[in-house]
Amino acid sequence: MRKKISFAGPWITQKEVDYVTDATLNGFYETYDLYAKKLEKTVADYLGVKYALATHCCTLALHLSATVLDLGKEDEVIVTDFSWVATAYAIAYTGAKCVFVDIDPDTWCIDPQAIEKAITPKTKAIMLVHTFGHPAQMDEIMAIAHKYGLYVIEDAAPAMGAEFKGQKVGTFGDIGCFSFHGAKLTVSGEGGIFVTNNEEMYEKAKLLASMGRTDSQAVFWSDMLGYQYTIANLTAALALAQVERxxxxxxxxxxxxxxxxxxxxxxxxxxxxxxxxxxxxxxxxxxxxxxxxxxxxxxxxxxxxxxxxxxxxxxxxxxxxxxxxxxxxxxxxxxxxxxxxxxxxxxxxxxxxxxxxxxxxxxxxxx
Ligand SMILES: Cc1ncc(COP(=O)(O)O)c(C=O)c1O
Incomplete structure (x- = not known):
């Protein structure tokens, strides 16, 4: 049979092999999170945002976003009706209601006019997707968000590097999330990253992603119901090499x-x-x-x-x-x-x- 023409798959070079080998041999003890930290800094610099938090996968970065914004069962979130289900479930995990709206036939991203029509007094946020790497109409979406006082989460899972009017996607809203899943542009098997310019949101996400551990009253003390959502250093090594390329x-x-x-x-x-x-x-x-x-x-x-x-x-x-x-x-x-x-x-x-x-x-x- 002819060569398999795969839907997706990565481009791995010696650089990836070298980083992962180094993380395997040396990425423990005092350097246990070196690659995770480097990945966060590299992505933040590349996108031009202040804070980045690497996670086990993008779904969890999205869940952190919904949690950081305190979404709950009294709230409605306007969500695109065309995406991988992680987009919606990240909202649904919090008890908030997803209000699904239509997409633009030219980009397959959320239709800004449909957003405005779906707003009710319960609407608290907009969850959009930069579908398949195409930027959503960020100027119109941000204008609506400002007009109605809504938060914006950008699910940029497949869209690392995409730009809207010269600005990288994932950096317009309150929070942006990217995936390093094996079928994405920059891969690490599983992997994700949460980015924001808001210090408070970043600090809260960081705490939530590491079991709410503060050590405030004792070593191992936890001050909030947290999760174990951080990325593995080995995984981060692979993601870093890809992001650098x-x-x-x-x-x-x-x-x-x-x-x-x-x-x-x-x-x-x-x-x-x-x-x-x-x-x-x-x-x-x-x-x-x-x-x-x-x-x-x-x-x-x-x-x-x-x-x-x-x-x-x-x-x-x-x-x-x-x-x-x-x-x-x-x-x-x-x-x-x-x-x-x-x-x-x-x-x-x-x-x-x-x-x-x-x-x-x-x-x-x-x-
Ligand atoms: C639009 C969208 N959101 C979220 C995700 C979830 O990403 P992950 O697999 O890293 O959790 C994906 C992954 O396919 C996606 O395409």
Whole structure:
């Protein structure tokens, strides 16, 4: 069989091997958290924020965010209806209600107009996602947040390096969270990071992430119900090496997107999700929508591609339909992307010939 064309996968060099080896051999005793600290400083400097706290994964960074903002069962949070479910569950863990709203058909990120329509006296925060590495419309979202006095959490899990009008995403709202999961741009298997410019939020998150331990009355004393959410030093070593190479990694993703774009831009019935003017996407997952003019079933297309060892992904189901969550609005765009969206294979080890193979087969299958 032909080479596996993976949906996602990292680009590992000697640098990663060296850092992890060093953390394995030397990252204990007095240097037990050296790589975690270096990772936090490097990410904070790269993004231009004051504080960063590395976590076991992004889901936990999101949960810390919701907890730091004191969300609870009397509160509503406006959440995009198109994401991996971690976005919503991080809010739901606190007892707050997720109010799911629709997405912009051009970016698949939360639609600012839908946010404003969903605000009630109970609304306390907005949870947005920079979907697949595309920046959400941050100027409009922040204007709404200021107008109504709402907190903003940016779920930037896949979007490290993406920019909105020259500013890195994850740095506009009160808190931003990124993932180092193995399918992201910068990977460490599992891993995440919480960033903020607010000292109080950072200090509270740090305490929560380390079991509320203060040592205030005695060694091992804890002053609040905390969690064990910190990153492992070994994991941080891998994440650090990747973050130090972010421009190179993003360059590869952008190149893969361009290879797709050149081959698919004139294919009728395919809408390509492309960065808007003033935005820089990291193209973590290059994505397309099969428009109504294409009669082929999206799931059959994905299955046939899989038989050719080409691994692409369907759109996320609407989270508002999940049994433990609740639907207030129908959100037709999110529904359409769930049913007709495809995220294309974009593992870092793909070359132009692979993208050619994917596109030729895709075009054949939708004829
Ligand atoms: C939008 C979004 N939010 C949150 C997460 C959760 O990240 P992690 O797997 O690091 O917990 C992901 C991961 O896939 C994601 O895509």
């Amino acid at each position: 972010i421009e190179e990694l993003m360059g590869k993703k952008r190149q893969i997107f361009n290879w797709y774009y050149e081959r698919l831009k004139n294919v009728s019935g395919i809408k390509i999700i492309k960065e808007k003017e003033g935005c820089k996407s990291n193209y973590c997952y290059p994505s397309i929508l099969l428009e109504d003019s294409i009669s082929a079933s999206r799931d059959v297309v994905l299955q046939k591609l899989k038989e050719l060892n080409i691994h692409c992904r369907p759109g996320f189901p609407q989270m508002s339909r999940f049994p433990v969550l609740e639907q207030r609005f129908p959100n037709p765009v999110a529904k359409k992307v769930w049913e007709r969206g495809i995220s294309l294979a974009s593992a870092a080890n793909l070359v132009e010939e692979d993208i050619d193979f994917v596109c030729k087969n895709l075009i054949e299958l939708i004829k």
